[in-house]
Amino acid sequence: MAKDTVYVIGHKSPDTDTVCSAIAYAEYLKKKQKIGTVAAVCGDLNPETKFVLDYFKIKKPAKLNSAAGKTLVLVDHNERSQMPDGADSAKIIEVVDHHKICFEYPEPIIFRAEPLGSTATLTAKIMIAGKFKIAKPMAGILLAAILSDTVVFRSPTCTAEDVKIAKLLAKTAGVKDIKKFGVEIKKQKASLKKMTAAQIISSDYKTFEAQGPLQGSEARPKGGRKFGVGQIEVVDLSEARARQNEIKSEMECIRAKEGLEFIALMATDIINCGSEIFTAGDSSYIQRAFGKIPANGNLYIKGMMSRKKDLLPPLVKTLEK
Ligand SMILES: [Mn+2]
Known part of the structure; x- marks a missing residue:
């Protein structure tokens, strides 16, 4: 050339x-x-x-x-x-x-x-x-x-x-x-069928750190709260829900290995516009920021599409309170 x-x-x-x-x-x-x-x-x-x-x-x-x-x-x-x-x-x-x-x-x-x-x-x-x-x-x-x-x-x-x-x-x-x-x-990219749980979590995964005082009297490390957020776009949430145990146990492995307080995975329904949040670790921040997680389930937030614009700002605010 x-x-x-x-x-x-x-x-x-x-x-x-x-x-x-x-x-x-x-x-x-x-x-x-x-x-x-x-x-x-x-x-x-x-x-x-x-x-x-x-x-x-x-x-x-x-x-x-x-x-x-x-x-x-x-x-x-x-x-x-x-x-x-x-x-x-x-x-x-x-x-x-x-x-x-x-x-x-x-x-x-x-x-x-x-x-x-x-x-x-x-x-x-x-x-x-x-x-x-x-x-x-x-x-x-x-x-x-x-x-x-x-x-x-x-x-x-x-x-x-x-x-x-x-x-x-x-x-x-x-x-x-x-x-x-x-x-x-x-x-083309939104079917979870051929993906392992690890691939589902890691396909678009980032870790973050929030600063701020401790919440309550629990003995947590000061500042530098580390957490992970993954996102996967789907056209059918039932595929993700059907595999939630498998996905959550994989999330827990990653959380423990990386020493994070929690991991959230947004399964974003691009047809109906909303995200189902799966959590591993301490889910109290997610609950405080977005609402109570149903027992044995995940939290669905209508209209949530963007990690950068919809999920992170309220979550970081909660962590730093
Ligand atoms: Mn671009």
Whole structure:
């Protein structure tokens, strides 16, 4: 490959938004700006992304194992920890993103960021502003990426602009029922049938630490309360409920091993909009923040969709009280 090839690449643990934005933006830079681009990916494609690319008959992006010495356009991320391996010695010429900005670079570059529900929305906006004719399959994968990142417009991160651009893209892509198509996409990753309990918990799991005074007179370690929160998107909560004993005992193993006060797992029903919270360890914080957990059951909260926006703020407040 030519030395001056520009790799358009998304973040590690690639998702549909990162992959589809990279493919579409690489196409735009190549055709509109005559830049020798290659759409690339660092990591394996998830089943949802594979489904989307197959659906619109789009070639998989090239796998870039090391970005060392390469020239990069970053999409859907800007933090060092999420960049491909070797990015420290790469030349970055542009960033297109919708995340918080945590970026420093010794040279002036093009940096486009907007608080939208997906990078695909921003990519489409740039293409439309550049009067670029978006081909049918490109419109299709950009639409799919918007639907994926906004959980079919249900995420609190979704904006009116995401919905507007998605409708435009759906027209070009020939997708008549946008929501039905969105659910079909989300279903690709949302069946728990082939997953072990450990995979269910770890597929999107993060640990957190809350500070603050002790609650009551129990002898707990001061400050630094550690807990874990996992999230899994489902289209059928009964699958998760049927396996709750297995899931909870696995959660308890992880909790004990990592020395956490508790673990919460949000099983988020993306069809009916709500989350069932499974807990292991001390569930009193969850109960104080969200309500009493039924005996031998889990707490269902209608409308709860986002760990970042719906679950963590009230929970951390309770922990720090
Ligand atoms: Mn994204």
